[in-house]
Structures are given as C-alpha cells and as structure tokens.
Amino acid sequence: MNHDHHHHHDHGHQHDSKHKPARTDHGHDHGGHGHQHSVDPGNMGRAFVIAIVLNTIFVAVEFGYGFVANSTALMADAGHNLSDVLGLALAWGAALLARRAPNQHFTYGLRSSSILAALANALLLMVACGAIAWEAVQRFHEPAPVAGWTVSIVALIGVAINGISAWLFMSGSKDDINVRAAYQHMAADAAISLGVVVAGLVIMGTGWAWVDPAVSLAIVALIVVSTWSVLRESLRMVLAAVPASIDPHKVDAYLSTLPGVSEIHDLHIWSMSTTETALTAHLVMPAGYPGDAEIDAITTRLKNDFGIHHCTLQIEQGTTDHACCLLVAPPLDLHAGHAH
Structure with a gap:
C-alpha cells in the first residue's frame, strides 16, 4: 500500500517550528494567538x-x-x-x-x-x-x-x-x-x-x-x-451535525475539483465549539501527495470561504479500498459518484 496520510491542523497545537509560516499565511490563530x-x-x-x-x-x-x-x-x-x-x-x-x-x-x-x-x-x-x-x-x-x-x-x-x-x-x-x-x-x-x-x-x-x-x-x-x-x-x-452556516455539498464540490483529485470520501464536518468547525476528508490523488504548499492552500481556502478552522486531510492513491468503517448503513452521498 503506497499512500500518504497528511494530517493538517491549522490551529497551532503541538506543532513544530516548520509549520509557523503556514499559520501566518492562513491568518488564523487560536487561544492566545489573537483570534x-x-x-x-x-x-x-x-x-x-x-x-x-x-x-x-x-x-x-x-x-x-x-x-x-x-x-x-x-x-x-x-x-x-x-x-x-x-x-x-x-x-x-x-x-x-x-x-x-x-x-x-x-x-x-x-x-x-x-x-x-x-x-x-x-x-x-x-x-x-x-x-x-x-x-x-x-x-x-x-x-x-x-x-x-x-x-x-x-x-x-x-x-x-x-x-x-x-x-x-x-x-x-x-x-x-x-x-x-x-x-x-x-x-x-x-x-x-x-x-x-x-x-x-x-x-x-x-x-x-x-x-x-x-x-x-x-x-x-x-x-x-x-x-x-x-x-x-x-x-x-x-450530535456532530454539519453547522447550519456550511453547505456540505459546496465543500464536497470544491474538494472534488482540486487538481489531481479523482475522488473524495469520508468527508465529515462538525462543530468543535460554538465558534470553531472541524473537517476530515480522504482525498484520492493517484499522483501522490501534492506537497505542503498545496495542502496549506486548500486549508486556507476552506477557512476563508467556508469558515472551517481545523482541517485533517488524508491523501490516498486509490490502490486499496478505504471504505468508511463507521457506517453500518448505505451512506448518503454528498456528491454524485462519490462514496461516503
């Protein structure tokens, strides 16, 4: 199995110094960072x-x-x-x-x-x-x-x-x-x-x-x-529902049109608090991990356009089946042609 898992949390908790420029570009701080x-x-x-x-x-x-x-x-x-x-x-x-x-x-x-x-x-x-x-x-x-x-x-x-x-x-x-x-x-x-x-x-x-x-x-x-x-x-x-201010179909459509993405699944959006929203998703990219700069650009866009503050993106190459193990019933597709 040849795929990369890239977990990108744009909130400055337990990150090393190499991520500081990314947080600066994203302009989003938590806790004592000014937001x-x-x-x-x-x-x-x-x-x-x-x-x-x-x-x-x-x-x-x-x-x-x-x-x-x-x-x-x-x-x-x-x-x-x-x-x-x-x-x-x-x-x-x-x-x-x-x-x-x-x-x-x-x-x-x-x-x-x-x-x-x-x-x-x-x-x-x-x-x-x-x-x-x-x-x-x-x-x-x-x-x-x-x-x-x-x-x-x-x-x-x-x-x-x-x-x-x-x-x-x-x-x-x-x-x-x-x-x-x-x-x-x-x-x-x-x-x-x-x-x-x-x-x-x-x-x-x-x-x-x-x-x-x-x-x-x-x-x-x-x-x-x-x-x-x-x-x-x-x-x-x-109940971890998608916040009313966010349209999951639009988020799904945006992620689906990213360069190199052939499929997305396991898309979850929920409220971490009354002010912060989190997202996790699996992006199938046959060419492999696109690099930190591209992931940073995606998370910045998700924050600015959709108000999603904490993103975890898992990159896969589609060589194995990564069905969502949480579901026991057929999933409700957010976007035609996508699994959960």
Whole structure:
C-alpha cells in the first residue's frame, strides 16, 4: 500500500517550528494567538463579571418587589433574568474552559464545553418558561390586585441594567458568537422589561389586573421564540451535525475539483465549539501527495470561504479500498459518484 496520510491542523497545537509560516499565511490563530474565539480576559471577561453582578442584584430586588406588589409579570421577568445570570455564568465558564490547552486526555482541549453551555442555557430557559406560563394561567382564573406603580419603577430599573449589560458586550459581539448571543440576550431583556413597564402603567390607568398575566404570557412567548433556535442549533452541535452556516455539498464540490483529485470520501464536518468547525476528508490523488504548499492552500481556502478552522486531510492513491468503517448503513452521498 503506497499512500500518504497528511494530517493538517491549522490551529497551532503541538506543532513544530516548520509549520509557523503556514499559520501566518492562513491568518488564523487560536487561544492566545489573537483570534477572538474565546472571551478576552481583559475586556469581555470584565464585561461578564459586571453583567453577572448587576443582574444578580437586580433579580433579588425584582423578585422581592414582584412578590410584594403581587405581580406575576415582575416575577416572570425576575425568573427570566435569573436564567440570564446562570446563562452568562455558563457562557463565561465555558469560554474560560475553552482556553485551556489540549492534553493527552482532551486532545482538542475543552472547546466543546461551550456547546454544552449553550444547550444547558436553552433548556434552562424552556423550563423557566413553563413555570412562568403555568403561574400566569392560574392568575387568569384568580385575578389579584397589582401594584402597577411598583411594577413600572422596578421594571424601568431592569431596562437600564439590561441596557448597560448589552452595551458591555457590544464591542466583542462582532468576533465571538458567544459574546454576540450575550449581547442579543441582554438587548432583548431590555425590551421585555420595557413591556413590563407598559403593563404597570396600563394597570394604573385602567385597573385591569388581567394585563399582568397577559404580559407574562407574552414574555414567555418571546423567550421561547428567541431560545428555540439556540436549542435546535446546540442539539445539532452535540450530535456532530454539519453547522447550519456550511453547505456540505459546496465543500464536497470544491474538494472534488482540486487538481489531481479523482475522488473524495469520508468527508465529515462538525462543530468543535460554538465558534470553531472541524473537517476530515480522504482525498484520492493517484499522483501522490501534492506537497505542503498545496495542502496549506486548500486549508486556507476552506477557512476563508467556508469558515472551517481545523482541517485533517488524508491523501490516498486509490490502490486499496478505504471504505468508511463507521457506517453500518448505505451512506448518503454528498456528491454524485462519490462514496461516503
């Protein structure tokens, strides 16, 4: 058997010095190399701490006043903000874990902890929504007087705190999907708190107690809609599905048209974390290994055009059958005429 196995990981872990120029050409760094795939300890780390402290204090105040004012809308918003605090803590903890260097037991490091954090956060929000909705429905049957002025004042404080929290994450939201999610979540919370303010004012003006549980259910609906996509995508990541942002057919077509490639198989694309994607593929090249420069060019193209950060390419000459041993059922072809 005469074939070369070339494993090309463009992420700078345990590489010798001869690969440094390739990483420079690819312009992609991880961890401490400058690409913001994890929380910056100086700026984003501080933003997480401030946002967590502010929201924790506000949750205690909001729930307490909601209980005193007999407002399910206020307590619903407090429950939502509590889940936000836990979600921020999960996201920050996962981002810190993702910075840990690989070792012999975790050869990719702990990058995938960010996926688990996203899934846990989404599930937590869904459970909170169920509890809030149940309480609101009970209030429709047994309406109770609500202190509208207290509701409006406390919720207005929530608008300010969530607005400040969103502003803290704004600068890092362009480069890190975790930070972007935190930014969007805080901005949405500011809008939801504004809705509670309006509910309090309506109750003061009309005396309609049913407005409070109605706003609670509206908040629940907004949370479910905004959380559903996170839950679905995090589940896909846990199951090692191809990321929604990547078209596997286009990747397959690109690799198939490379000079010297007669066939490709064992093409796998999956999420290593919420910010990084990996690919493995077998390229059948009858003429043999094309050289490091050509492989570097392929991985650079995969990163720039498809957002795939970690590539492992195995070069074969087609002299033996390299069927995918992982499959027990007929594979779904990504490209006509190719095996898996």
